[in-house]
């Protein structure tokens with residue numbers, strides 16, 4: 001069992017999170033009037049039964065179930081959740097438990113942060129992406145008008161409980177989506193970890209689960225130094241300027257990619273930009289391109305789409321003064337923030353993916 005301390009809460013990583021959750025609730029029992037557990041149909045089926053069998057307080061909790069999927073991370077579902085909490089008589093001493101992937105964590109955290117001006121919440125992330133990425137950083141929010149995470153706040157949970165075994169029921173596509181963020185952690189922060197990642201059997205959830213703690217520690221170290229993304233936290237955006245634009249393009253075209261699939265493509269493009277702008281060696285560019293393209297399917301990007309994706313990059317929240325802003329690698333394990341690139345170079349980076357990965 002590992003306990004990772006963030007600025008103001010602890011992330012317990014353990015195959016026995018039930019006893020950790022029991023301790024958390026027992027030591028604060030007088031503070032919580034009632035428990036509300038937010039789930040979707042998959043976390044309800046795959047993770048809830050194991051927990052309720054071992055956590056007495058979960059037996060009396062109200063279960064609130066929403067339909068799974070990014071399309072439900074919206075203001076209408078939030079409004080339903082606020083109404084449900086009110087109808088169920090939730091007061092300001094209620095504890096909100098987010099049991100699920102990143103959608104449950106982001107939206108549940110947002111609903112809890114705003115209901116009656118904020119009630120306490122804890123997260124039990126159940127996907128690889130939510131465990132290695134959303135478990136740290138305090139970003140909660142929802143999508144609006146098809147723009148991802150347009151509305152939200154920074155607000156930390158009271159605690160996070162990660163059971164690496166929960167990822168065993170994810171399908172391989174979901175697993176690889178979360179794995180893209182693991183790859184990113186190696187590339188931006190730790191060359192030794194990158195070597196370990198490359199040796200991991202990516203079709204085995206058990207092998208992947210051994211990386212979860214290190215990834216959380218890497219993200220936590222970066223976020224602790226810069227909680228509000230003024231400087232070093234921007235390193236976590238490696239692959240995301242191009243990746244988010246690719247994600248938006250495929251979403252609009254009716255063939256949505258999973259977040260990590262788009263980020264994997266974005267990392268190939270931004271590794272190329274790193275080679276041109278921050279001096280990432282040719283050999284490292286080849287290594288990154290070969291590894292990522294061995295794991296993720298090639299997605300065709302037609303010529304007109306290159307223009308559109310380049311335009312979409314300008315919508316990124318990270319840009320300032322109309323310039324494209326990137327976090328790029330100078331070597332594997334080292335990231336340089338606040339790098340700018342011209343539109344032409346961004347277009348060429350997409351062409352590198354198109355011509356090299358296929």
Ligand SMILES: NC(=O)c1ccc[n+]([C@@H]2O[C@H](COP(=O)([O-])OP(=O)(O)OC[C@H]3O[C@@H](n4cnc5c(N)ncnc54)[C@H](O)[C@@H]3O)[C@@H](O)[C@H]2O)c1
Pocket residue numbers: 040041042043046047068069070073100101102103104106126127128129130133134135136137138139140148149166167168169170171174177259
């Ligand atoms: N707050 C942050 O810092 C942060 C970081 C990364 C991503 N996110 C957000 O997270 C979301 C993506 O997260 P995600 O990939 O977890 O998506 P998700 O919550 O949609 O989960 C993916 C799928 O896995 C299912 N699922 C969940 N747990 C399962 C389990 N144990 N076994 C089988 N199926 C299971 C879900 O029902 C869903 O169908 C996005 O909205 C993204 O913006 C937030």
